[in-house]
Amino acid sequence: MSVTEMFTYIQGFLSADQDVREDIRKVVQVLEQTAREILTVLQSVHQPCGFKEIPSKCTKARELFGTVRTHIADLKTKFPVEQYYRFHEHWRFVLQRLAFLAAFVVYLETETLVTREEVAKILDIQVVREKGFHLDVEDYLAGVLIMASELSRLAVNSVTAGDYTRPLRISNFINELDSGFRLLNLKNDPLRKRYDGLKYDVKKIEEVVYDLSIRGLAKEAETGGDK
Numbered sequence: 532m533s534v535t536e537m538f539t540y541i542q543g544f545l546s547a548d549q550d551v552r553e554d555i556r557k558v559v560q561v562l563e564q565t566a567r568e569i570l571t572v573l574q575s576v577h578q579p580c581g582f583k584e585i586p587s588k589c590t591k592a593r594e595l596f597g598t599v600r601t602h603i604a605d606l607k608t609k610f611p612v613e614q615y616y617r618f619h620e621h622w623r624f625v626l627q628r629l630a631f632l633a634a635f636v637v638y639l640e641t642e643t644l645v646t647r648e649e650v651a652k653i654l655d656i657q658v659v660r661e662k663g664f665h666l667d668v669e670d671y672l673a674g675v676l677i678m679a680s681e682l683s684r685l686a687v688n689s690v691t692a693g694d695y696t697r698p699l700r701i702s703n704f705i706n707e708l709d710s711g712f713r714l715l716n717l718k719n720d721p722l723r724k725r726y727d728g729l730k731y732d733v734k735k736i737e738e739v740v741y742d743l744s745i746r747g748l749a750k751e752a753e754t755g756g757d758k
Contacts, residue, residue, distance in 0.1 A: 551610055555621045558606045565602060566628045569595045573635055577688045582697075585639050592636050593653075599629060600655040603664070612663045623670060629654060630666065630674025635681055642700060644708065647671040669719050676712075676725040679705055683732040686739045695748045702736045709733050 532540075572591050575581050581588070610618050633653045637645035650666055651658045657665035682701050689697040709729055717723040 552618065552621065554609045555606065555618055558602055558609060559622050559625055562599065562602045562606070562622070562625045562629070565595060565598050566625055566632060569599075569632045570628075573632065573639075576639065577685065579688075579692045582689070582692055582694055589636050589640050592632065596633070596653055603654060603656060607664045615660075615664060619667075623667075626654075626666065626670050627673040627677065630671050631677035631681070632674075634675055634678040638678065638682065638704075642704065644675070644704075650674065669722050672712075672715075673722055673725055675708070676722075676729055679708060679729050679732045683735045686736045690739060690743065690748075695743055698736065698739045698743060702740045705729075705733055705736055 569592050572588050572595065576585055576588055606622065630650050633650045634645040636653075637643065637649065647666060647668065648658055650671060654666065657663050659665060660667075682705060686698040686701045689695070689701070712726055712729060717726055
């Protein structure tokens with residue numbers, strides 16, 4: 532093979548690779564749009580009247596996850612399954628956002644931490660790497676950490692809405708989450724930086740709870756029961 536033939540072959544390979552990446556980018560853009568739509572639905576729970584609408588907003592979000600599953604099914608057809616990590620950077624961010632949104636929905640519904648398996652089921656993807664398009668454990672953890680930031684905001688807005696028990700429950704949940712993350716030896720730099728943000732979320736929520744206790748509202752909320 533001559534040098535010209537060799538580089539012509541390489542160019543063909545590069546062109547094919549770029550075509551695959553462009554196809555992936557198009558699907559990811561649609562996924563990102565749907566993720567924004569889900570976020571818009573869920574953001575309304577931060578409004579003063581939003582807490583009463585939590586069940587209906589979660590139902591709407593779950594309906595939109597149906598659209599997500601359709602787009603992910605399309606994404607799976609755009610590349611060879613064994614080359615997941617070769618193209619992973621294209622959908623890593625949106626997958627983390629979707630993991631966050633799934634975690635936030637489950638928290639709003641049950642006030643519990645979603646498992647990696649539950650997120651994978653909501654997105655209709657795998658957990659085990661060998662089975663194909665899957666939810667990487669670090670993407671799952673990143674989504675959980677994004678949710679923690681959203682819950683710190685929810686704690687503040689709960690007080691504004693006159694719900695004084697919710698910040699106490701959020702505080703307990705976030706402290707348990709923080710304890711869990713402390714058990715992990717995080718090697719991934721972006722993930723470790725996100726975890727550093729959890730410390731600020733814990734502090735922010737503690738300040739909310741402290742303010743409630745100073746004003747006597749925390750004790751009043753506890754004796755009054757859940758709203």
